Amino acid sequence: MNIRLCSGDEIFNADRKLIRFVQSEYELYDGVVTPQDSTLSLFDILLSIMMNSRLDTASKVQSIWKNKTPVEKALSHIPADMSLQDEHLSWENLEALFKAFCDIPWAGAAVSSKILHKKRPKLIPIYDSVIAIYINTCSTEAPLPRGSSEAAHMVRGIKCFRNLLLGSLDDVERLRGLPEMSRFPLSAVRVLEVLLWIENEGNAYYQVCPQCHSEKVIPITYGSPTPRLLRLAAAVKIKLGDESRLPNRPRLHCTHCLNEWGEFR
Template identity: 30%
Template sequence: MSHPALGAPIWRSTFEGVGFRSSGQLGAMRARVEDVDATVLEDGLGRLSMMFTQVGRRSAMQYEVAVPLDVTAQQVAQLLASAFERAHPETREKSTAPDSPAEQGRVRVGGALVEREQAFEWAREYLTGSSAWAYPAYDAYDARSAPDSIEDADLLAPVLLNVHRLTLKAYYGLQQQRNRLQECLAAIPEDAELASAGDDDLEPIRLLFAVLDAPGIPDVQGTILAKILHRKRPGFIPLYDERVRRCYQVGPRAPLPVRRGRPWGEFFVALAMAMRKDLVDQYDTWAEIADLASDPPISLLRALDIVAWRAGGDRSPTELPDLPGT
């Protein structure tokens, strides 16, 4: 993570490059896109807070996004564009790139393209349907557990999200790695969002999943660990299983090549980068899907997983097992 004192000049230069100017006495910077105001300042926790505000005759909009100090100009521009499109949804058709999934009425998850209506139908069924689905059981499970603490109950959470076999060896092995995992979690802000994370911010993900590399944890691989850790940083740590892997590694459009022997930590950083692109490119779509959840709310990353799980399940690729180095 970037240090505020060192990162401040860099972020100010980045924001100046996309039209922000100094504003007020607190070191804030401000930009305006027609009737949408954007203000950014350091939040005192080593990150930046971006506030978007739009007030019109018929509508009002205000929301805040936390971004890292080393946010790129491209990411800032995308956040500005998303804010304007939220305020003016009628402009979406005009502003969308011709070859983008949204222009074609589809949602992209890795290499899978899903019709937009189908993606929303899946999400509505999952988030508002019968008790056959893992929401809200997984998302609300042991909700009082501290964000930086991995309790014994947390180790059982994957059972609520399609993990049908969690052995005693796995349970005891995870307990032995508890302190190491908690140290890595503490390096990630509680409100961290993958969509606004810089590449350097992904290092804790590598360290978390590196516990799976030799000698590893008995009977634990990427699926189980991801489903434990995601609940601690739901906006930042990806969920993963065979269906998600298919979306990102199978087919001609899949962004992650299969490479045997790749360490788990390295693989999850690459997966996070690919998911970040999907989140940024289709930010409003994932926000709309996430809004379908009521109690508890879900993150954009969880919304992506819901669609990925169905998209990966409906395909018929050659299966690869959940092994290190995929």
């Protein structure tokens, strides 16, 4: 099943990519039941590690724990069932929430959204660098003035994400309704975010070849190969790209049919 986004991009084999993702990753993040209240428990914070939030030292976790009261207060102003599809959203409250979180040392857009997505799964997408870079390439929102806060950038990006979601909602709902997804309930926000992440992250995780539908897809790397990259290429984990192939260098390589596709952003 292919999805065409209002950004003009098409996601091929979206159903297979999504199913591969949930079969691998659902159990230890999305499938973990957590209360959608306005408190941040230690478990809420630590669960984000399963989405690679890089909270890898006690001092980083302590930093969030000790500064969580303003986040909890801002969260209490956002109803638990609020959805990004709702017609009337309080962007001010959402920006206040992100600001409270991003004011905490170590906690930028990625960390905060990996924690907050579980508190408001229908409203807040995980907004890591992969999603932010993609959104910036297709945003129709007015640019922000220089010096704007990270929270303001998050809200601008999520407004654009909302446009993408509303523009592809029928397809997203069709994906959520697939028989294979019945054991893996996800919000529409999460389905779209997962697909955008798969399409744009650099390691070809969960990719499927649009030509032969093989799952044997590896990333193409350009530039002078380091010893590590040479080892990875020898193990067919990556392909070393042809430097002379400018300007349209493909990003992904199918080791089954040798098809190459995808663009760098």
